Amino acid sequence: MEIRTAFCPRCGAPSGGDGLCDRCRVAGTRWLECAPRAIHISCPTCGAIRHGQVWTDSEKEREEIAPALALSAVRLHPEVRRPTFQVTVRELSGNRSIAEVEVSGHLFGEQVRDRCTLELVWQKEQCTRCNRIAGSYHEGVVQVRATGRRLTGRELREAEQIANEIESTHQAEGDRLSFISDLRVTRDGLDIVVGSQAIGLGIAQAIAARLGGRYSTHPKLVGEKAGRPIYRVTYLVRLFPYLRGDVVRVQDTDLEVVSVEGHHLRAVDLQTGRTRTVRENEEKRLIGHSSEAIDALVAYIDGDVIGLLDPETGQTLVVSRPGWLNVRAGDQVRALRDGDRLVVLG
Template sequence: MTTIRDRFCPKCGGPSDEEGLCAKCQAADTQWAECDTRVTSTHCPSCGATKQVNTWTDTNRERAELAPDLARTAVHFHPDVKKRAISVEIQDISPNRSRAYLTITGTLYGHSVDKTCMVELAWNKEQCDRCNRITGSYYEGIVQVRAEERTISIFEMQKAAAIATQIEETLQEGGERLSFISDMTETRDGLDITVGSQHIGLLIVQGITAQLGGRYTTHPKLVGEKCGRQIFRITYLVRLPRYQRHDVVKLGRTYAEIEQVDSRHVRVFDLSEGRSRSIKEEDIVRMIGNVRNAEPALIAYVSAGMMGLLDPATGATREVPKKPWQIVNEGENVQVLRDGDTFIVMR
């Protein structure tokens, strides 16, 4: 019967657990780790994105953070190596070159192994796909934000711009690097947003109409052909409603604050009755203003269904009816809009 005492290493003559070389000699004869002499990192000088093979990825990491990880990619281990560890020291030698000194350790066939190597890191610059499109004035669509039969308000313009920017940030964080906004311009008629993809254009118009109301239409234009595929640029036209949220309008002998507008009806809060209801757009006599432009007026007294308000412009006391739904107290402020000599108290 063969025992472990009968097995010996043909190289060193020592005992072996298996036929052939012992673990120590196997480890000594195995190329357990190799280092590439040079590795390259390509980054965009404009936005800092890094390129891996043919794919660009956004990153906020600086060169000092990237260098150790880049150096570790130069090491290739034998599959039998366990407990692998690599320590790295970086020395910058020029703006586009660094040297990495690596200490590599592990265990192979139960024996500890270690080695050192030096790797040159090359830092290449190349304009990324997104920056290349932006600088080349490439775009796939324009979102035009306008208002129906009126001038778009500053609030609406700022809100539309904020919605577009938020959508761009969300898409970029999700990896859609080519879904970008290359330009945002305020015009006499409204806001123009130039976009790098049709996907972001569609999401922007859907976001704006969802929050500000209105409707949108798309107008594609054939601009060429590439690889047998037709290339279109799309104009997305957003038409904000004639009336916007928080507009105050006159309805016959009463006033109301607009809450929501759709294609058929307008939902308002009746400032006389203190309730919400739906009306038709043609029921509106005229526009008074918007709640955002209301002025604070101090309540001097409340008595017998009337309120005495101090006119913020003159300081004189103006008496207005107190509606049953209004809960107000002397010494408080209420928001008011003017319709000629009439004070309209907001809710």
């Protein structure tokens, strides 16, 4: 029996095959390659990062990004097994760092280790969103108005909060151009300037649904781009004239509004405690909102009437006793002032 031993043609060592031994194969292979530089592009205003043409929001600091950026420039031979990397970064200037990448692993069964050095370039470029905001670019305005009255402070706060929530949702979904570029309280209500029609519509719908109202859209042709018409849209949100908690007088009854449903109100009769519907065309007068109620002392109870001590004048006012009201002399009740009357809320 003949034992065939192959020898490496380069170093003469046994090779176990026809060609070079493992060590000479490794020596003849460029298994680690490093690009001379890796470029990172971020927005100086908001910190977003650009990959190709796509901007992504990022909260990461340079120290966190640098190792991955350096490794993005490293190419390994596909036969390298179990590679491990060690990256050391040295700052050169505001827009330059030097990264040293040390790689070890296994190639053709031999342990390998090598290192390379590259430059990290930190470029600044304004992102599409910040660019649009800076240029006052917008695609629409959401105008929030109340019908026949001013917006209350609570409505203003809630409308603003809803708008911000909708913006966060769009941003979180990667729709970066759906931003709010301005939000201002005017004499008439609230104006929300938006970067896209998608967010404009979303805000208008949400405010109308949650605060009670209707919205309408009013597009206006403002120009043309690449043969396509450019519209700017006004989303007009009209909040209903009455609010939940409003106390209104209809004919000779005092009612507290419990819900607003388009053309009519659901309201509690403050005398009987019963709920009824008030149609849009019924004449009504606003007394105030339940949140403005004052505390009044029950001075006495006498059959169907109670004597209430007016905290402002110190005089006792006689009001008819609501059937549902369970009080004793000395108790406090909440009441709304209506001229020289006090309307008992409970």
